[in-house]
Amino acid sequence: MQSNQLRGNNGPRIKSNNISSKDYESITVKKLTPVIGAEIFDIDLSKPLSSIQEHEIQRAFAENQVIFFRNQIITKQNHLDLGRLFGPLHIHPAAPHVEGIPEMMQIYADQHSPRANGEVWHSDVSCDLEPPMGTMLQIIQCPPHGGDTLFSSMYAAYDALSDRMKIYLRGLTALHDGEPVYRGLYKNFGVKDKETYPHAEHPVIRTHPVTGKNALYVNKGFTTKIIGVPLDESDGILSYLFEHMENPLFQCRFRWEENSIAFWDNRCVQHRAMWDYWPNTRVGNRVTISGDKPFFNDSAP
């Protein structure tokens, strides 16, 4: 993908060359958009994966940033095992979990809910010093309509910035703060607040440790300020970046069915869940896979 002018007659804003050159052998991969997202077919995640299946899922994940599976009848243990294929599981600092399984967060909203998860664009728990690398969500009860989740590619958002903006942002860091997000957030589930919640400083441009590509790494959910610049400047830049990353050109939208699974890469993707299905109920289980400390490599593309 290459950057282009915001407006004008120089052709499309982004030109994606993210088309895989090699076919897959053990799974079928159908892209949702040229930029982000793919559905994976011909795989049963309740069965142990062969090494080629595992390798090709890793590849599809790296190539598409978020991958989707449909009609997967899996147990909670299958779900945990699947997550662990990609690394140790992360425990959410605030959210309620499935009884007896701290690594499995509950996603639940019904007619009595005061809120639903994920209604602001974010990257999961980016306030952690080592934020989760990926999230695997299964929706087990769907509303009749709505409840989609939107995903936005932060590679595409970074690529589409002007060269001048990229230069300005290179090397800057920003504060990601869990305190204003999590305090009191889950009281309707009977969750008592912790004394403190995590906060961390991360590079504004993050280099992906697997693909080596740069991604925009600030989000409306957690990022409160850019370090080392006046607050009014930080507010202005963040507000521009938050608006920029919402461009539908960088997005795909997933329509859930019962027993669908989405697996997204928090290092290069933000997501936003739609609570447009009230008073209906939507229920899911989520595991997140631990990640590493974000870094910026000045020579990354």
Ligand code: SIN
């Ligand atoms: C979240 O993990 O932020 C919620 C996503 C969803 O419910 O679709």
